[in-house]
Amino acid sequence: MEQDSITKSLKLFIVLSRAYKAINEHVNKIIQASGLNPTEFAVLELLYHKGDQPMQQIGGKILLASGSITYVVDKLEQKGMLKRIACPNDRRVTYAQITEEGKKFIQDIFPEHEKQIDKLMSSLSDSEKMEAIDLLKKLGLPAGKF
Numbered sequence: 622m623e624q625d626s627i628t629k630s631l632k633l634f635i636v637l638s639r640a641y642k643a644i645n646e647h648v649n650k651i652i653q654a655s656g657l658n659p660t661e662f663a664v665l666e667l668l669y670h671k672g673d674q675p676m677q678q679i680g681g682k683i684l685l686a687s688g689s690i691t692y693v694v695d696k697l698e699q700k701g702m703l704k705r706i707a708c709p710n711d712r713r714v715t716y717a718q719i720t721e722e723g724k725k726f727i728q729d730i731f732p733e734h735e736k737q738i739d740k741l742m743s744s745l746s747d748s749e750k751m752e753a754i755d756l757l758k759k760l761g762l763p764a765g766k767f
Contacts, residue, residue, distance in 0.1 A: 644741050651737050655730045660685055660693050665702055668719035669727040673706065676715050702726060 652662045663683040668674060674682070680690045694717055697703045702723030708714035719727075742750060 647741060648734075648738065651734060655726075660689065661697055664690075664693055664697060664717070665719060665723055665727055666731070668703060668717060669724060669731075673716040673718045675708070676705070676717050679717060697723070 649659045652659050655662070657665070660683070664679060667679065667682055676690055676694060694703065694705070698705065701720060703717050703719050706716040706718045708716060745753060
């Protein structure tokens, strides 16, 4: 009986991994067509929706190693899409802030991005989407404790 549970757990892991990979590859192609890489898009989208962010915290919010953030921020700064702002209270903290050009870029491409993600998820009904969200949270939250 325990082996049956292990087999099902492995199958779930494989199916979940393949589904994530397929969806993520499709979304990444759409993002790259806009002229950004997926990480640049994630940083810009975070700043657009959540406002100025301390550079030290961006990596944790978009699931990226902190060493890579400086490189990504440099590239977005060179493209005029964000700027660094020194924290007035703490010299050790630098914020990333989206520029007007960055806001316009996200406003132009985000509606299509949302539609494409909705299209990718369209094989599920709204109630199935909610059930999947609940199940994946139930699966992921305890895993974060390891």
